[in-house]
Amino acid sequence: MSNHLDQLRDELDQVNIKILDLINERGRLVKEIGDIKKSQGMKAYDPVREREMLDHIIDQHQGPFEYATVKHIFKEIFKAAKELQEGDYRETLLV
Amino acid sequence: MSNHLDQLRDELDQVNIKILDLINERGRLVKEIGDIKKSQGMKAYDPVREREMLDHIIDQHQGPFEYATVKHIFKEIFKAAKELQEGDYRETLLV
Numbered sequence: 001m002s003n004h005l006d007q008l009r010d011e012l013d014q015v016n017i018k019i020l021d022l023i024n025e026r027g028r029l030v031k032e033i034g035d036i037k038k039s040q041g042m043k044a045y046d047p048v049r050e051r052e053m054l055d056h057i058i059d060q061h062q063g064p065f066e067y068a069t070v071k072h073i074f075k076e077i078f079k080a081a082k083e084l085q086e087g088d089y090r091e092t093l094l095v
Numbered sequence: 096m097s098n099h100l101d102q103l104r105d106e107l108d109q110v111n112i113k114i115l116d117l118i119n120e121r122g123r124l125v126k127e128i129g130d131i132k133k134s135q136g137m138k139a140y141d142p143v144r145e146r147e148m149l150d151h152i153i154d155q156h157q158g159p160f161e162y163a164t165v166k167h168i169f170k171e172i173f174k175a176a177k178e179l180q181e182g183d184y185r186e187t188l189l190v
Contacts, residue, residue: 004131005128005131005132008124008127008128008131009128009144011124012121012124012125012128012148013148013151015117015120015121015124016121016148016151016152016169017151017152017155018117019114019117019118019121019169019172020152020155020156020165020169022110022113022114022117023114023160023165023168024156024157024158024159024160025110026107026110026111026114027158027159027160028159029103029106029107029110030107031159032103033100033103033104033107036099036100036103037100049104053107053108053111056108056111056112057111057112057115060112060115061115061119062119063119063122064119064122064123064126064179065118065119065122065175065179069175069178070115070118072171072175073118073168073171073172073175074111074114074115076167076168076171077114077168080160080164080167080168083164084159084160
């Protein structure tokens with residue numbers, strides 16, 4: 001039983017690292033999108049697009065978490081990405 | 096340029112769904128771990144183990160997000176999983 005617990009914990013550690021890698025991959029994509037939008041004189045943050053992304057995620061969600069929980073986690077992930085873009089913008093202003 | 100933006104947005108949508116799937120996979124693992132611990136009379140929530148998971152994640156982190164941001168997102172993910180285990184525990188009490 002204890003071996004099974006260790007095995008599940010190893011799996012959990014691996015899942016954590018996969019989530020980490022994807023969050024960082026997401027950050028790089030958001031930065032790239034922000035750069036393109038900036039070069040076109042568009043605002044990086046788009047609440048309509050954020051709403052669409054969230055709707056798409058909720059559509060695909062199957063549990064075990066509740067919708068509200070998934071929504072909350074993704075809002076935190078979106079917020080982090082937004083801060084990353086704003087950091088870039090502040091750097092641009094300082095140059 | 097606009098096509099490139101669309102392509103990056105598609106990639107972002109795909110990354111979102113991969114994150115969603117992993118968060119849910121994580122939820123199922125945490126439930127399974129909680130069930131085993133409960134059957135052994137152990138408390139499901141273990142702050143030492145949570146600290147170890149976080150240290151392991153931070154060790155593997157390479158950016159572009161800051162450590163504090165990654166830590167914050169994972170604390171939200173851990174909190175959701177803890178609530179899932181506690182929900183199970185409440186259900187057990189109600190049976």
